[in-house]
Amino acid sequence: MQLPKLSPLQSRLLAFAITTCLVVVIWVCFQPNYFAYAAEIPVPPEVVQHSEFEASIPPAPPDDPPVEIRDGLEEEESGDALYAPTFAYFDRSLVGRQEADKPLELNNNRMMDIDIDPKETKLFIFKKNQLSQRSVPEDIPVARGLEDTVNGTLDAEGRSGENNSVKRQAQSRIWISANTCRQPVPTVPLVTESVPQLTLQIWTTTSSSAARPSASKEAVGNATFSSGHANYTFSTDEDVYMEVTAPALTEGWAGSWNFEIAASVDDGYYHNYDNSTNFIYMVDTDSDSTLFITHNMTDFNDTEQVAKWIDAHKGDNLPFDIYAFPDDAWSPMMGVERSYCGLKEQFETSNNLSVLSSITTQFGQGLPKGMFNVQGLKTSMNYTGFLALNGTSNMTIDGTKAQGGGLVFKSFQWQTKADDTCQVIFGLEECSTVAYAVPSSPQWKNNDTGLIAFYDDLAKKYMQNFRRSLAQVACDTAGTAQYSLARTCTDCETDYKAWLCSVLIPRCEDWTANDTWLHPRNINTPFADGTLPSSDNLSMQFNATVRNRFAYNQSRNNEIDKVIKPGPYKELLPCEDLCFDIVRSCPAQLGFACPDPPMRELSYGRRDEKGIDLKCNFPGAVVDLTVDRGAAGMLSYRVSMVVLIAVLAAAWSWV
Incomplete structure (x- = not known):
């Protein structure tokens, strides 16, 4: 049968209809579920990979009100007005705000020396990647937020204490210590108040989610410097934050503080103080000098070993230092009696005394002892002295090892003679x-x-x-x-x-x-x-x-x-x-x-x-300088x- 002959208009209509049918067939064959749509899916923060540029931008300052993002616009929590945002990090004094809030990072067993003014706060961080993984004794406090299993309590996921002990074993013990090296001085002749002391506050990322704790959140530990010394030890597996705060000065005081702070996981404090050991004897005194010796420095008396030990500690290598201050109404050692750097600095800057140091074996058994001749003292004057084991000695006294910050023993007192008939x-x-x-x-x-x-x-x-x-x-x-x-x-x-x-x-x-x-x-x-x-x-x-x-x-x-x-x-x-x-x-x-x-x-x-x-x-x-002085100031x-x-x-x- 012969097909009818179509006119030009009919031919175009037929081509359009065929094309339309093909398009419909193709649309039906390729269903929408075969295509991917771009959508914002919620992701846990801990799995988000941040870019280097994003990591370099600090978090929003805590003083700014929180904002809510809506369709590319920001709405203040305290109002309904919408506004087109500007980039907040570069129009609000970024440099000054970052320096004030950014914590200074501490390294293991490394001291940081820093100045601080009245009413000022210094923030430090010891990151958890420096913590060693070792077991924790039961008598060591655990950071808040890490459940304790000693009494069989359950952890956050409801597991028993037996399983949770694995989590406790993974924590590390950290020793935090600080020493005041310089402090305000009185501006009045008669000092009636004690020296203003710094305070130390410690917390972890589990005890406070913010970089700086708020008043409503408890810290792991708080300590007020005592005679220029503060320390705290606990166990954790989180980043540790430390905050040193200077008080406001009352009338009669002027100046600022300088202090050292250190954190260590090496079985001991960087700065040490021994309140129970005297470790020194006074041989005798005259009107302007006094002779002291220490206890035995070693427990061997082999002549050859003693000779080698003495040669290794000649001159400035003597492991002990001695500091002396007159008992005046105000003494520069007041307020830093337990601080090695404080005593050292005050003795060198405020005294006219000199000390001749040596090692002697003449006081029995042939064992080496430190000997000190303190010269330049005043006649018939009461003095307070301090013996310190310096940080380079690497010695252990009565179980306490002198780390880099030194070890200060408890103070002792004596009185010089009244005239020049004895020398x-x-x-x-x-x-x-x-x-x-x-x-x-x-x-x-x-x-x-x-x-x-x-x-x-x-x-x-x-x-x-x-x-x-x-x-x-x-x-x-x-x-x-x-x-x-x-x-x-x-x-x-x-x-x-x-x-x-x-x-x-x-x-x-x-x-x-x-x-x-x-x-x-x-x-x-x-x-x-x-x-x-x-x-x-x-x-x-x-x-x-x-x-x-x-x-x-x-x-x-x-x-x-x-x-x-x-x-x-x-x-x-x-x-x-x-x-x-x-x-x-x-x-x-x-x-x-x-x-x-x-x-x-x-x-x-x-x-x-x-x-x-x-x-x-x-x-x-x-x-024996462990004997207290009587009312007349004489030593028993x-x-x-x-x-x-x-x-x-x-x-x-x-x-």
Whole structure:
């Protein structure tokens, strides 16, 4: 059949209809569910990957009111007016706001030194990537927001304490400490208020979601600096924030603070303070200097090891430092008594004192000890001292290790002597155990070298004569021919030398000392003003029993009165048991004997049976500074039994 012939118009209509049908077929074949639509899907914040540019933009300042985004416009919470936004981070003093709120990052066991003004706050952060993963003892507090399982509580997901213990084990212990190095000073003569102290506040990301905690959110810990020192330890697995705040200054104070802060996960505080250990003894004092020694620095006495240890700590490498301040109405050490950097800075900037430091083995057992001679002190002045183990020593004292911030021991007090009749000497060649105040005079005050040479030369002459006499004894003979089966000639020489140094070089106390066991000397010699001691006592009995007796009107050694000319003073007599020891140790043919009472009481003292007071002298006798001062400011004396062993336990008096 022949198809009808279409006109041009009909042909166009047919082509359009066919095309329309094809389009419909194609639309039906490709359903909409095969296409992807761009839509905003909610995503948890923790899985969002931020761009580097976005990460560089700080969060909106907490002081700005929150805003709500609506169709590209921002509406203030406090109103209905809409406005086209501008980029807030670059039109609101971005630089100043960021510096004020951005926390300073602390690194593990690294101190940060910073200044702070009154009413100012400094913010710090210790990031959790520096925390070590180790178990936490049960007695260590856990950061808020981390559930504790000790009492079987459930965690946030309802799991039992048994499973939650894995979470606790993953936490790390952190030690946070701070020291005040510089502080405001009083502007009034009479200080009635204590030094203003900084405060430390600590929290974690679990205890506060904001970078700075609000008043309604509790922190992990709070601490007010005590005498310039603050510390806190706890366990966490989150970022740790620290905030140090300076108080407002009241009338009478001016200045600012400087402090150090550090966080550590290395088993201890960077800054340490020991309130229970004194670790220092006072050997003796005079009118302008004082001699101290520390406890033993090591527990070995091998000669070679000790020599190596001493060589490694010569000069500025001595692990200890000592600081001294006069007890005035206001002292620069007040407010920083527990701060190593504070004591160090105040001592170096506000004192005219000098300290000669060394290591000595002369105080028993051959063990090394630190020795300090503090010079430039004032006459009859009360002082407060501090011993510190510096941060480079890497030493551990009574279980406390000195980290980089040092270790400060509790303070101690003492008083200098009232006149120049006594002078501290040490470092003698022959009598190496002599280290105390000896009879002196103003003309020898600035001549320590000459005074040491005078006493040491006397001892050398006596020892030379003694050795010649001892050489006449058959010391190296057979046991059946020896003078003693219990003592040798070596024992005799050692004991004689200790006795000789104690009696030939008297231990001196000034005339104002009033302990009943002290023995007056040179009472017929006038004072500097021309008056005589006990000039108001003219009784015949006093003249017969005291003034006219050699035991009172002259020194034990006549050379002292001829050369030194000390004037009136009092002597701490040598211990009587030293005389007994020399009689037991030496051959009878040398003729040693001790005087009988009552003559013995004029030449020798007797040790305190309770071991509390130092009532007689012997090599190695020191003052225990753990004893509190009395109302008159005088120190009670104690014998240090720690340093009195071996040869130091032997010392004698003049026969």
